Amino acid sequence: MDTTTVIDVLREAVSVALELGGPMLILSMLVGVVxxxxxxxxxIHEQTISFMLKLIVVILVLLIGGSWMLTTLQDYTKEIFALIAA
Structure with a gap:
């Protein structure tokens, strides 16, 4: 395994992490601002209001996009295992 392969794997890992975490983070940030x-x-300065609504939004995003997130993570893991085997 040379340095370009390691760099590509790390770049793809960051891309997958942003792709999976991005929707939850962006939506919870928008809910927080609203x-x-x-x-x-x-x-009204009650802290539990924003926390509960953010929690609900994150749970909804996980329910709606959870299968897509799991498929993306499985594909990336298969690629990593294929690189290890090669």
Whole structure:
């Protein structure tokens, strides 16, 4: 295994991590911003409101896109095992 192969594997690992974590992080960030604006307007400063809504959004994203995430992770793992075997 040479350095270009290692660099390609690491680059693909970062790409898969961003691809899998990106939707959850972006949606929870958007929910956090919307809740923060709502709390600033209404002057309700309860921390559990934003936490619970972010948790619900992350769970919904996992329920909706979980099979796609698992398939992507399995494909990447198969590629890694194929490189190890070669």
């Amino acid at each position: 809740i923060a604006i709502f709390q600033a307007v209404t002057q």
